[in-house]
Amino acid sequence: MNDVPLLEVENLGVNFRSEGRIVEAVKGASFTLRRGETLSLVGESGSGKSTAAMSIMQLLPYPIASHPTGSIRLGGTELIGADDRTMHRVRGSRIALVPQEPLTSLNPLHTIDRQIMESIRLHQRGISRDAALARTIELLKLVGLRDAENRIKSYPHELSGGQRQRVMIAMALANEPDLLIADEPTTALDVTVQAQVLDLLQKLQKQLGMAMLLITHDLGIVRKMAERVCVMTDGVIVEAGATAEVFDSPQHAYTRKLLDAEPRGRPLAAAEEPAPVVATDALKVHFPIKGWFGKPRGWVKAVDGVSIGISEGKTLGVVGESGSGKSTLGLALLRLIRSQGGISFRGERIDTRNTGEMRRYRDRMQIVFQDPFASLSPRLTIAQIIEEGLINFRPELGRQERRDAVRQILDEVGLRGNILDRYPHEFSGGQRQRIAIARAIILKPDFVVLDEPTSALDMSVQGQIVDLLRELQEKHGLTYLFISHDLKVVRALAHDIVVMKDGHVVEHGSAERIFEAPSSNYTRDLISAAFDLRARDPAPSAAPSSP
Amino acid sequence: MNVETSKVDLAVEAPLPRFRMSPLTRRRWATFKAHKRGYWSLWIFLALYLVSLCAELVANDKPLFVWHRASAYVPAFVGYPETAFGGQFETEADYSDPAVRRMIADHGWAIWPIIPFSYKTIDYDIGAELPDGPTSRHWLGTDDQGRDVLARIIYGFRLSVSFGLLLTLFSSVIGIAAGAVQGFFGGWTDLLLQRAIEIFQSLPLLYLLIIVSTMVQPGFFTLLGVLLLFSWMALVRVVRAEFLRARNLEYVRAARALGLKNGKIMFKHILPNAMVATLTFLPFVLNASITTLTSLDFLGFGLPRGSPSLGELLSQARNNLNAPWLGVSGFMVMAIMLSLLIFIGEAVRDAFDPRRAA
Numbered sequence: 001m002n003d004v005p006l007l008e009v010e011n012l013g014v015n016f017r018s019e020g021r022i023v024e025a026v027k028g029a030s031f032t033l034r035r036g037e038t039l040s041l042v043g044e045s046g047s048g049k050s051t052a053a054m055s056i057m058q059l060l061p062y063p064i065a066s067h068p069t070g071s072i073r074l075g076g077t078e079l080i081g082a083d084d085r086t087m088h089r090v091r092g093s094r095i096a097l098v099p100q101e102p103l104t105s106l107n108p109l110h111t112i113d114r115q116i117m118e119s120i121r122l123h124q125r126g127i128s129r130d131a132a133l134a135r136t137i138e139l140l141k142l143v144g145l146r147d148a149e150n151r152i153k154s155y156p157h158e159l160s161g162g163q164r165q166r167v168m169i170a171m172a173l174a175n176e177p178d179l180l181i182a183d184e185p186t187t188a189l190d191v192t193v194q195a196q197v198l199d200l201l202q203k204l205q206k207q208l209g210m211a212m213l214l215i216t217h218d219l220g221i222v223r224k225m226a227e228r229v230c231v232m233t234d235g236v237i238v239e240a241g242a243t244a245e246v247f248d249s250p251q252h253a254y255t256r257k258l259l260d261a262e263p264r265g266r267p268l269a270a271a272e273e274p275a276p277v278v279a280t281d282a283l284k285v286h287f288p289i290k291g292w293f294g295k296p297r298g299w300v301k302a303v304d305g306v307s308i309g310i311s312e313g314k315t316l317g318v319v320g321e322s323g324s325g326k327s328t329l330g331l332a333l334l335r336l337i338r339s340q341g342g343i344s345f346r347g348e349r350i351d352t353r354n355t356g357e358m359r360r361y362r363d364r365m366q367i368v369f370q371d372p373f374a375s376l377s378p379r380l381t382i383a384q385i386i387e388e389g390l391i392n393f394r395p396e397l398g399r400q401e402r403r404d405a406v407r408q409i410l411d412e413v414g415l416r417g418n419i420l421d422r423y424p425h426e427f428s429g430g431q432r433q434r435i436a437i438a439r440a441i442i443l444k445p446d447f448v449v450l451d452e453p454t455s456a457l458d459m460s461v462q463g464q465i466v467d468l469l470r471e472l473q474e475k476h477g478l479t480y481l482f483i484s485h486d487l488k489v490v491r492a493l494a495h496d497i498v499v500m501k502d503g504h505v506v507e508h509g510s511a512e513r514i515f516e517a518p519s520s521n522y523t524r525d526l527i528s529a530a531f532d533l534r535a536r537d538p539a540p541s542a543a544p545s546s547p
Numbered sequence: 548m549n550v551e552t553s554k555v556d557l558a559v560e561a562p563l564p565r566f567r568m569s570p571l572t573r574r575r576w577a578t579f580k581a582h583k584r585g586y587w588s589l590w591i592f593l594a595l596y597l598v599s600l601c602a603e604l605v606a607n608d609k610p611l612f613v614w615h616r617a618s619a620y621v622p623a624f625v626g627y628p629e630t631a632f633g634g635q636f637e638t639e640a641d642y643s644d645p646a647v648r649r650m651i652a653d654h655g656w657a658i659w660p661i662i663p664f665s666y667k668t669i670d671y672d673i674g675a676e677l678p679d680g681p682t683s684r685h686w687l688g689t690d691d692q693g694r695d696v697l698a699r700i701i702y703g704f705r706l707s708v709s710f711g712l713l714l715t716l717f718s719s720v721i722g723i724a725a726g727a728v729q730g731f732f733g734g735w736t737d738l739l740l741q742r743a744i745e746i747f748q749s750l751p752l753l754y755l756l757i758i759v760s761t762m763v764q765p766g767f768f769t770l771l772g773v774l775l776l777f778s779w780m781a782l783v784r785v786v787r788a789e790f791l792r793a794r795n796l797e798y799v800r801a802a803r804a805l806g807l808k809n810g811k812i813m814f815k816h817i818l819p820n821a822m823v824a825t826l827t828f829l830p831f832v833l834n835a836s837i838t839t840l841t842s843l844d845f846l847g848f849g850l851p852r853g854s855p856s857l858g859e860l861l862s863q864a865r866n867n868l869n870a871p872w873l874g875v876s877g878f879m880v881m882a883i884m885l886s887l888l889i890f891i892g893e894a895v896r897d898a899f900d901p902r903r904a905a
Binding site: 331334336358359360361362363365366367369370371374375376377378379380388389392393436439443 | 796797798800801802803804805806807808815816819820
């Protein structure tokens, strides 16, 4: 390798014009990338990291976007303002992109071989059909898609998330690019699959000698993958350097904040064997698959025979990959969806109650949802959202008393200032999640279901929310059902853990025992994927891509 | 149309402790204002409607004010017998009668509206064959009964737009309620109501109206009722789709977890969010309502004879092809009114389009 960097980005600026205002998304970013090197752009959502990467491909929505300053040179060729013909030769051939969401990046109506071959034949004129097909199969084998010969005629929906991402990688590699831009390549994937895909990317990079620009918000991924790292916030690169150095001795306050943000701490000590607040007995949630004339053809067993108990003041963590039925379990416990099997709340059977009778219990059991953007009605003010439960259950309170109660609870979840009459969209994700928590606890419930409350949030906010939840638990003696796919967060909160897979409980026990000595392979996979980002199977090409 | 919008908006904002335009509403208003054609159409339309609402002051066959023997009269609002001005009859004075005019002129004076004819005033002093073309006396000519076309248009505009607004208001209330119930409960409720609506929709409106008009003389409210039976379905689909989508959203689940009753969830949580799609649709419903009324009047199944209706003007134009001023005025009024409403509708749609307001 010679000393000229493959990619030089110098003083790059990106502006977006919106309704007459100019938003500076990237301000004076500079970095270089040599062949065979991995550089990571890390930052929280809105920090401009994806925008910077997209400007390398010149794929921003011009002319809404513009580059007031800067230059991007690929092997000495200027890309900013390059004409379409130059860019066509560069995109997909010299620079390739692995996008975040593999489902929406593949055309659902075309088979995968057609989509990969399109890319090959576009850039390698004169290649024969057969040769292109052979190359496609070779690529799919390279990315570890099992049984590639038979699978090339699959449609995207027939593949799992991990398999789709492998196809996207195969497509990106089709023309042996010099530079691979991976934009949050594993964010949409389950933890165990995430580890496999990262391993694959690392292996292929070595094998093909590509440079890789990895965009992520996950510091664990940076640590594993990147030789050098650029930390971005508000469109500015605040710190750059070798990964180990930056992580060991962060210079900039923001980097330190990011590194400190990982959820830490351990669950509170709780009294031995207190009374159970919620218990289930062989709980089942089956969704019918409709056949002719509405007769069920079969059943999707989202939750199948789960028996758990949660004691007072404790947290039960429910972990599992997407589709394992953990969220469904949470909804069923609160009787928000139909289920079979016993559910008891403080010793009373609630599974036999109808909707009307259940209303009596609603002030004692609450839920916080995953997505703080979807769980707050956009047309109601913060005060209206939070006081709803009070209006319903404490009708004797006057308007002023309600507002005082709302103000007090907002104070408790760490939101101060006069925000009662503002609307949800004026708040950030973390603030919205605090509002959702305030709504859940204003009625002083006994039991709160937390359905992935941190997974839609930025890293630096996750830790704060976990701390807040722990504080509230201590103060009010709350009992939590904590649903998450992120074992790091679960470890910080849960006393007991239930590991779920395909609607069944795989393992159930105290958190310490499960983290120290997991008894099932599945749990071991989850733990190693979460903490070491390592796929347990040493040869990912032979590993089954989990569905 | 603006009357309509502000009504609905108020309903959405009502639970606010004090009136304040939410930033979203403010941004939409800005988008609407930036849409110049729609913005000006709105003001022109409002001005026209306001003028037509005061039709009695603009076109009337009674003076606005009479000063007679040192006392004041307001004939446009109060009926006075002819004897009040020194005449002989106990009946209400006919101010277009030269004798009465002379009596007033002898002992005082009168202020007349700009157009000294009402929609039903028959001008017996034309002296030419009817319908008579535009003259300085009748700016847009007269129809075949000697009535002033401009006066009839002003009254007709008011009638058409008011009818359209009322029909739109009622049909949106019913349509939104029906759509909300279908979308929210889904399942069998949805299925049965959907099929019922489809059957109802396939009934031929015109025949039904012919049958109704043979039994009763259709007046303003009878027609409103009959048309309402058919027009409420326009909004059902839109609202139903919005509710179907919203009922599984997390904020609705959260409301359910708080133990809220269905009615409250529907109207406090989902409806405000479904309002956007509905508001976008309203100007077009309004236009359809006006067109329906006009076409019924044209065919003679609409409002009672003698009512100032644009449809009747058009049907006169068809019967008197030698009098082009009838057709031209009728066409222009309809075209301008409907275009203004469409322009406003376009601007409203853009203002509510979330993709534009990024």
